[in-house]
Structures are given as structure tokens and as C-alpha cells.
Amino acid sequence: MTSTISKKICMLGDFSVGKTSLIRRFVDRQFSDQYLSTVGVKISRKIVECQLVEPQKQVNVQLLIWDLEGNTKFKTVTPTYLQGSSSAVVVADVNRQVTIDHISDHIQCFLSVNPKGFVIVALNKSDLLDEEQRGKLLDVFSLQAPDQVIATYSTSAKTGLYVDEIFKNLAYKMLDP
């Protein structure tokens, strides 16, 4: 019998980096170029089927993905939104250095509420870079990433690049005892 467990994931990052678009790509398989800023929080759900090896069985992980309002100079994330979340996706826009500079702040913010949590970093809008630039950026960033960052991906909500991988990776990691 397949069991289903629910897990909460928070999407963090500066405004207009593509948090909502990544969720939309993953959950609805859709993308829109139109920018519509998120206020407050919106929760989306999707079930990921995970095949465990030991013991061999299938577990369905219902991901509750919290799309949080993006940080601005004047507004930071509300800590109560982060409570009870074992993992986070910190998103930056590869074309806006300032959003990459803020990645570590978002990671610290999440870990201050969930010290045992873990993070995946999404360097989004990567379709606007060539493969060499993407590789270079990943190399630079991976060197600086703290231990709680389990992976860094160059993503594109527009093309779908590494979008499913983020959430599947998190789902499996959250099943680890």
C-alpha cells in the first residue's frame, strides 16, 4: 500500500526572481511572461511519487509549496510563514546580481527559524545565459554555499530547465530519516 505524507516547502527570494513562475511550471506545467507580484502567501500542492530502495516501496509526498511575497528594500519575509517548513527553495535571477547577493540572507533567514532545515538554490531565468555562463555561475556559487544547501541548479521556469529536479530532490531528501 502506498502511503502519502505532506511536507511544507517555502519559496524565498527577492521580488521578481520567478518564484511563482517556478511553482506554476512545476504544478500546472505553464509559464507566463507577465509579471504579477505576489502579496502575502499562496499555497500550491503537488504529489511527488518517490520510489524508496530500502525498504523497497513507493511513498507519495504531497508537497505544500508556499509561495511567499518577494523581499524588497522595505519588506522582509514574515517569520511565521517559515515555521514548520523542513526545506526551502531560495531563488535568484541570474540577470540581477543584487538578487544573487541576497541568497545568503534568505538562507540565513530560513535557517534561523528552521535550524535543521535544508535548502536548494535556484539560479533562475538561466535560459537567458549560454551553457558556459551557466556552468561558471554554478561553479562560483557552489563553492560559497553553506552545508545546508543540498544542491544548486540553474533553472528556467520558461523552458522547464531543472524545475522538476528541484522539487523531486527535495521530496526524496525530506523522506530521509
Added chain:
Amino acid sequence: MNFLLNQLLSLRQMEYLALNRELKILETSLGAQRFADCPNEVMLGKNVCLSFPELIGVEDILIAILEGKQGHFELKGIGRGSDESNPLYINLYVINTRNKEDTENQLMIFIEDVTERMVLEQKLVQRANEVSLLLEAWDSSNEYFNKIIQSLADALLVTTRSGLIKLVNQATEQLFGYRRKELIGQPISIIILEYQILLEASQQYLLSQEFFHTVEVMGLTKNGTQVAIAFSCSAIQTNTENMQEFIYMGRESPKRQ
């Protein structure tokens, strides 16, 4: 829940749910279903997390409130549904209420409709973010052009029509031995001995609109050394007050040395 409190809550567009220790619904107001993510799950005896998934992950906090270890918990600005033309936003407030009839504590969840305020906030945030993006793009483009100007091997000088220096690049600093701050706002005559020749070339450009009239003039460095410089001259019309500015680009000329 007594009648008066029900009336008060409805005036504030608020609904409520009463829960037991297992987070199962014991009581619900008539309109609570409207605010649920899964309205069909708002039923007596069902776990509240089925209808309000935002409470998944914070069960420990809810129990702590029930046990009186924590005062309250609130989640504000929760958006419902994906239909952008029909938005719905709620605030959730969780408190502990002791039921007098039986001694068991209950959790009360109050749900407030805050759609109007959040829709307004969304419009404001949208505008502010769009302006911020525009400023970021402007900064970034400015930085890009500045880098190009600073990396030019030739000395670049921009002056007002009256000859006051407005912009210099790194090559200009190196050629004349001055720092940028020392040159900005100063008359170009402090570094160009034959400024009149440059001025005439620039005015000629204005008349003919031909690019790059090259003239050779003597320049004076900070330490008093005279250097021959070949300049190309042009002029631009600025957006502010329709003023003209002169652009000089030059390098040391081996001919007159």
C-alpha cells in the same frame, strides 16, 4: 458560540472553527467553508489540516497554544485559488479558549476576509516593484556605459559649452596626472593650453555635423609638463534645457614632441 459573538464576527467578515486536541473540527460557523482550500473537508470530526493546509507543519504550535504554553498564532495574507480575476485573501488567528461546560480546552481559529486590503496592497506592491526593476535596469545600463568609458585607452573629456569639465575617464587622469575630483567643474583651460583651438573645432562640428575633426593642441599636466595631444571633437545636445556639450577624445601626439 453565543449569538452576540456570532453577530460581531459576521460584521467583521470573520468565520470560526473550534478544534479539539486532535485538531478535529468540533464546531464551525456557517461561512467557514468559503475560506477553506478544500471546502468539502470542512466537516465535524475531520482534521482541520485537510481543509486548511497552511496548518500542516505547525501542529506543534497549535498544541502548545492548546496547552497554554503559547499565547496565539497568526498567519496573514493567505491567498486562495488561482483565479486572478476573483481573488480571495484571508487572515488566520488561532487562540485557546477554555470551554466552561466541559473542562477540555479548545482551539479557536478565526478566519478574516482581507481580500479588499490585499488587492489594494497587491496593486501598490506591483507598482513599487515595477519602478524598482526599472531603476535597477537603469543603474545596470549606466554602470555598463561607465565601464566602457573608463576602459577606453584614449582620454575622454566632456565639457559644457563654456568649457567647464563635466566628465573624464581614467585615461584622462593618467594623461594629465590629476584625479577625477580635481578636474570636474574646472575649466578645461587648466589642462589644455590651446583651448581656443578645441573650441573652434567643436563649433565647426556643430556647423558641419561632420564627425571627428582632429586637432592637435598642447596640454599641461599637473606637474607642469607640456604634452602634445591629438583630439577629435564633437558635440551633443543634452535633454536638459537643450544645452550643447562638447566631447573631446585624444591621445598623446608624437608629431609635435
